[in-house]
Amino acid sequence: MIDIPKTYDPKEAEASHYERWEKRGYFTPEINHDPNAPVYTIVIPPPNVTGSLHMGHALQHTMMDVLTRWKRMAGWRALWLPGMDHAGISTQLMVTRQLKKEGLTRHDLGREKFVERVWVWKEEYGGQILNQLRREGASVDWSRFRFTMDESMSRAVRDAFVRLYGEGMIYRGNRIVNWCPNDQTVLSDLEVLREPQKGRLYYLRYPFKHGGGSITVATTRPETMLGDTAVMVHPDDERYRRVVGKTLILPLVNREIPVVADDFVESEFGTGAVKVTPAHDPNDYEAGLRHNLEQISVIDKFGRMTEAAGADFVGLERYKARDLVVEKFEALGLLEKVDDYENAISKCERCKTVLEPLISMQWFCRMDQLRDAALAKLRTDHKPKFVPEVPYEKVYSDWLENLRDWTISRQLWWGHQIPAWYTNDGQVIVARSRAEAEKKAGTNELTQDEDVLDTWFSSALWPFSTLGWPDETDDLETFYPSSVLITARDIIFLWVSRMVMTGLKFRGREPFADVYVTGTVLDKHGQRMSKTKGNGVDPLDVFDKYGVDATRLTLASVGSTDTRWSEKQVESYRNFANKIWNAARFCLLNAEGVSEAGAIATGLSNAFDDKNNLPLHDRWIRSRLNKTAREVNAQLEQYEFHGVVQTLYHFFWDDFCDWYIELSKSMVTAEADSDERRIARALLITILEQSLRLLHPFMPYLTEELWQRLPVNHSDLLHPSYAGAEPSIMLAAYPQGDASLIDEAAETEMQAVIDLISRVRNIRSEMNIKPGDRIQVMIAAKSALQTVFAASVDQIARLTRAEVSIDGNAQMPKAAARAVLSGGAEVAVPLEGLIDFAQERARLAREKEKLQKEAEKLQAQLGNADFVSRAPVEKVSELRARVEDIAQRASALDDMLEALS
């Protein structure tokens, strides 16, 4: 007797299989030796080198792995390409913090030494998430792993930069940008966090140069007034029409500034007059360009006032300067009032520092052409296809339509240094290497641009740079474009859209056919999980407690809608894993004789496939299995993760465990060996084996663990593309479901048996019959049903714990609990001396009432002439059949009630 524990312990399976899979090369597409195999590719959204696994990752990884394993088993040349990104700012901050502990700054080390330190840090602490990816069971091809700072990736970045620059799509310019005074770098619009904050609205009075009087402007940032170069009013604003063109004296600095008219101004807001600081506000910057205003920078990159702010202010921190400006205005009697005011302010996404809009020399990428190409692709070819399409397609296209140029330079040391060099006389040379630049410039006296590129610039090239681009490699030819991108919705702009644009630009094709946007796992209160709130659930803890497979099932069923995290849910899938374990345990404990019967997978599956005289329950489960397989494949095709989990759960637990195992038990557990027993056992294992294959993409560890133990010819079960490989369920053929084995008649007949058994059990329960007590069950059925019941009489007897007699003409005893079934069958449980007539009458009456309600509803519908004439004929006849059945059952109930009175 084989020794199998009663409870599944995931730890053991999780510890052993991954390494074996990886070592044998099962994760690489090369394992597939069919040259004509269709190709399936997913590139991982490269996690951050500083990061560790969170629920969002686990969710995405589960879905990617499910799809990859599914396609791989189906014989596709499947590649899931892993990688990691260098996360410029975050990583630089990590190392800077480390240096600080040693009392050093990065400037003490210098750029070169600092970058060396980052690499050391990366080797030691970076990429924790990669081991976590292994733990999840992710079947990624480690041989193709890429890091965005690898030389091959860097080369792609330089190449893309040079090409875009050559076409005028990358330029350098002095523009207003989002500056983080803490991180000392510029940020793109997407890295800006807009947060509402309580502040004040200050009303400042600016006197006219001539004729007395003043204009009052409202501002949330009084300190910027030091850099004001105009005041704007709306051209249609009657209050100010006469003063347009007049000159104001800017208090504190005594600069003469004009009043200009601009229809950007909202007359209703504040006083209807706006101070204009072109150097410190994006809107004012634009206005300044329109009116040709001077740009006076009064705040520096550290957030301190510059010399241009005047002697009283120079060197002051911006908020101190604000207080001083207000104080001075008040002293001058020019502060009209101060209101409390809440508005949205821009903060650094990472360090939450309030950003300072500054005019600064940066590199930008023009977006108009790239954007137009992406939009055209969406409109003409509907690529990429978003799932769910609503709302993401619109979110994506709306964003593209309003896209502005992308600030791609960053004032960091960790990242891809911009491939631009300057000659001593200020000429700019953009080249793939220093040597190339020197050649172009005709001198070796060049200085490379100090800045690095936005991390997302390299990420934008990910779907093809990882495959070898800019070289035309085999991988690029084979695996681009990828099949689907799976990601969270907050990354649609940052990454998805940019990949589409660069993919179209450099490859002429969209980088992925589909984009599946996952839902978000929220905490139990419906809040987003976040580090700062401390409400996150660590997937690794969940793995430890419930097992990886159960966690994967939970996450897969999240699908594309936001879901609150519920440990109860994981627990239920842990229980499901245990159920699978025990079902397999039962099969294995009753497998004796199976091996001798020959290779189940071949010999017996032929027996199974033959439309021979298999018992009803065998034909039924075969039908259910094939139907399930077809549905599972169809649902996976549509990314219906939630649905597919339900389908599998229901099939395995309800159909296979609750019914099939129970129905086949008498044969399977028969004392003596016989052909019948061998066949029953083999069929049981065949169903189990195929179920495990269906479940494998979701529950890789458990299914492999069990599959390896089955007494089957494993090699024969491999997909032909993997023939000859050391057997693993991950290379076994994914059941597609054979439509010819779907047997509706068997399903209908089996349903009648199931209903019958359920009714008798119901009687047992309601009549308080002890589980151990044997009862009599008398069945009277019409001929068709009678044959069905007669063929299954042993099973009915076993599952109702009764002596069963079937006789179409039987006289039902009076002292019996009775029930009516659909299709013209009655069942009676004689309870001589035990039955409480009043109670039984009440039970039957309740049932009759239910039937009557249903009948009324149906009759009302059938009584509607419009329904009968307009609804499809099948619908009408279906209802009629139901009414008839109900009438029959009701009249049978009447007879029973009469017999009891």
Next chain:
RNA sequence: GCCCGCUUGGCUCAGCGGUAGAGCACUCGCUUCACACGCGAGGGGUCAGUAGUUCGAAUCUACUAGCGGGCACCA
């Protein structure tokens, strides 16, 4: 301000034009020879509201309310 999503049994969620579903929780009964992380039997919902479209609406349309999210140059 504009756009979008959600609102289904106590809880978490499916279903998205033809008899209201699951898991958990709940009630009752079970050491039935795979499994108490289990087995069997139950109770529980006018599918947020209103008005439409339709023979028929949880499912389509419009509006309303509550919740959540995205975008935006109101200083």
